[in-house]
Amino acid sequence: MGQLFSSLMQYLFPNREYKIVMVGLDNAGKTTTLYRLHLGEAVVTQPTVGSNVECVQYKNLKFEVWDLGGQANLRPSWATYYRATDAVIVVIDSTDRARASIAKAELFTLLEHEHLQEAAILIMANKQDLKDAMNVKEMTDVLSLHSLKRHDWHIQATCAKTGEGLMDGMEWIAQRVKGEAAQAMRSPQASPAKPIAA
Numbered sequence: 001m002g003q004l005f006s007s008l009m010q011y012l013f014p015n016r017e018y019k020i021v022m023v024g025l026d027n028a029g030k031t032t033t034l035y036r037l038h039l040g041e042a043v044v045t046q047p048t049v050g051s052n053v054e055c056v057q058y059k060n061l062k063f064e065v066w067d068l069g070g071q072a073n074l075r076p077s078w079a080t081y082y083r084a085t086d087a088v089i090v091v092i093d094s095t096d097r098a099r100a101s102i103a104k105a106e107l108f109t110l111l112e113h114e115h116l117q118e119a120a121i122l123i124m125a126n127k128q129d130l131k132d133a134m135n136v137k138e139m140t141d142v143l144s145l146h147s148l149k150r151h152d153w154h155i156q157a158t159c160a161k162t163g164e165g166l167m168d169g170m171e172w173i174a175q176r177v178k179g180e181a182a183q184a185m186r187s188p189q190a191s192p193a194k195p196i197a198a
């Protein structure tokens, strides 16, 4: 049934590209995640100044993925990328206990943004390969994720270096955007009643 539906969506909207914006503090692993998704391999990264954007194909869905620089002076510019965003990926270094409260504050700030009210929020608890990494339960508590009521959110353990967990994260986003498209098809605005002929 899922496959049938996604084939139908692909038939009806063959060129629909979904927009993902990836944010998080500097050194969290966003660029590593982007190129692991785009190229399927780990790349050597430099701190991002500005942004990177790449196309990512997941199953039969196309995503335009924006990776935004996470240094403190760049964070105020994240909001300029938010318009028409279908999903946000918040990448967090799970070993960075010292800055968990800053990561949380940035997350709660973006959740308030008017252009992200319908966006699905995927939190990537990255660097799970490191032995002092907080697990998903600890990260959920530290970030107070259970207090998020207005957004559809999910937390995924990942290791961008090896790619572990990334496909599970993309699967969650794919399910969300497909659900949104189905909703749009059912809503009256998506299929206005035909005017009655005079």
Ligand SMILES: Nc1nc2c(ncn2[C@@H]2O[C@H](COP(=O)(O)OP(=O)(O)OP(=O)(O)O)[C@@H](O)[C@H]2O)c(=O)[nH]1
Pocket (backbone or CB within 6 Å): 024, 025, 026, 027, 028, 029, 030, 031, 032, 033, 045, 046, 047, 048, 049, 068, 069, 070, 071, 091, 126, 127, 128, 129, 130, 158, 159, 160, 161, 162
């Ligand atoms: N051990 C480990 N290291 C990782 C992982 N993901 C990224 N890194 C490393 O973390 C460092 C920062 O990664 P980037 O992808 O450049 O981080 P970023 O979030 O893009 O940082 P900014 O561009 O400054 O915002 C690099 O040395 C990566 O190799 C991971 O899952 N495990």
Ligand SMILES: [Mg+2]
Pocket (backbone or CB within 6 Å): 030, 031, 032, 045, 046, 047, 048, 067, 068, 069, 070
């Ligand atoms: Mg980067």
